[in-house]
Amino acid sequence: DYSLKVMDHFSNPRNMGSIEDSDGVGEVGNAKCGDIMKIYLKVENDRISDVKFQTFGCGAAIASSSMATEMIKGKTLEEAWKLSNKAVAEALDGLPPIKMHCSMLAEEAIHEAINDYLKKK
Amino acid sequence: DYSLKVMDHFSNPRNMGSIEDSDGVGEVGNAKCGDIMKIYLKVENDRISDVKFQTFGCGAAIASSSMATEMIKGKTLEEAWKLSNKAVAEALDGLPPIKMHCSMLAEEAIHEAINDYLKKK
Ligand code: FES
Numbered sequence: 707d708y709s710l711k712v713m714d715h716f717s718n719p720r721n722m723g724s725i726e727d728s729d730g731v732g733e734v735g736n737a738k739c740g741d742i743m744k745i746y747l748k749v750e751n752d753r754i755s756d757v758k759f760q761t762f763g764c765g766a767a768i769a770s771s772s773m774a775t776e777m778i779k780g781k782t783l784e785e786a787w788k789l790s791n792k793a794v795a796e797a798l799d800g801l802p803p804i805k806m807h808c809s810m811l812a813e814e815a816i817h818e819a820i821n822d823y824l825k826k827k
Numbered sequence: 828d829y830s831l832k833v834m835d836h837f838s839n840p841r842n843m844g845s846i847e848d849s850d851g852v853g854e855v856g857n858a859k860c861g862d863i864m865k866i867y868l869k870v871e872n873d874r875i876s877d878v879k880f881q882t883f884g885c886g887a888a889i890a891s892s893s894m895a896t897e898m899i900k901g902k903t904l905e906e907a908w909k910l911s912n913k914a915v916a917e918a919l920d921g922l923p924p925i926k927m928h929c930s931m932l933a934e935e936a937i938h939e940a941i942n943d944y945l946k947k948k
Contacts, residue, residue: 741885763885764860764862804861
């Protein structure tokens with residue numbers, strides 16, 4: 707069963723949506739389930755001033771992206787890069803093992819978005 | 828990529844939620860991805876007068892449950908039993924092969940809910 711924090715971030719996701727004038731966008735697919743995740747970043751002075759996500763993924767993907775985006779908001783790009791899906795799962799009080807791959811989507815899409823920002827800069 | 832109908836039923840799902848005084852409830856899990864689906868039925872004169880679903884599943888599971896519940900509303904229990912996930916996928920103008928198993932959740936949960944109703948009756 708899912709933790710209360712997972713259910714909270716699933717039913718009431720934070721930072722869902724897109725950013726029109728974003729500074730970096732990352733999109734990744736999950737080979738295991740075919741789901742996709744898109745992350746939009748707004749960057750100011752090397753810090754993430756805003757972040758949004760869109761996904762076609764499951765409840766675990768939604769909850770972990772909601773938590774991951776909360777955790778990197780206001781952080782430097784370097785700090786955001788270091789956020790692992792395990793840290794996100796811990797902050798959610800755990801995810802079932804079969805759902806850990808869903809939380810990888812957010813981690814990978816954040817990396818892609820940071821790379822996209824650095825490339826454009 | 829997903830069809831317009833899939834995107835429509837995903838972004839704007841029909842019949843999402845629960846029915847307090849339901850006549851039958853079906854809950855199934857997906858061994859492949861760990862997701863769950865719950866279907867609530869209201870039955871009048873052997874016809875499905877109302878139906879709602881809840882899921883932790885992905886966009887494909889949401890879209891196919893939205894479409895499946897639309898397709899069985901007003902139908903007899905026998906007609907509803909015969910609804911296959913293939914017919915639902917066709918009504919959605921197709922689903923990627925890797926996502927066909929997600930559409931099984933709705934079909935199986937409808938069967939469970941009808942069985943639950945018949946058992947209680
Ligand atoms: S099953 Fe695909 S993101 Fe969770």
